Amino acid sequence: MAVRRTPYLVQLAWYVLEYHRHHRCPECADGDSCPAVRVARSRITAWRRFLP
Numbered sequence: 001m002a003v004r005r006t007p008y009l010v011q012l013a014w015y016v017l018e019y020h021r022h023h024r025c026p027e028c029a030d031g032d033s034c035p036a037v038r039v040a041r042s043r044i045t046a047w048r049r050f051l052p
Contacts, residue, residue: 010047013040 017040020028027034 004051007047010043013043016040017044 016036020034020037025034025036028037
């Protein structure tokens with residue numbers, strides 16, 4: 001069975017979400033999620049859709 005590697009952009013998306021879990025950036029200080037979080041979530045969701 002071949003082991004699939006996580007794509008680099010998906011790894012970066014996980015790092016963005018992990019960072020925003022512990023630290024708030026100036027863009028998400030109002031309670032709304034910042035654009036970086038929205039992009040990271042959509043990237044991970046799209047990647048999960050194509051997993052077997």
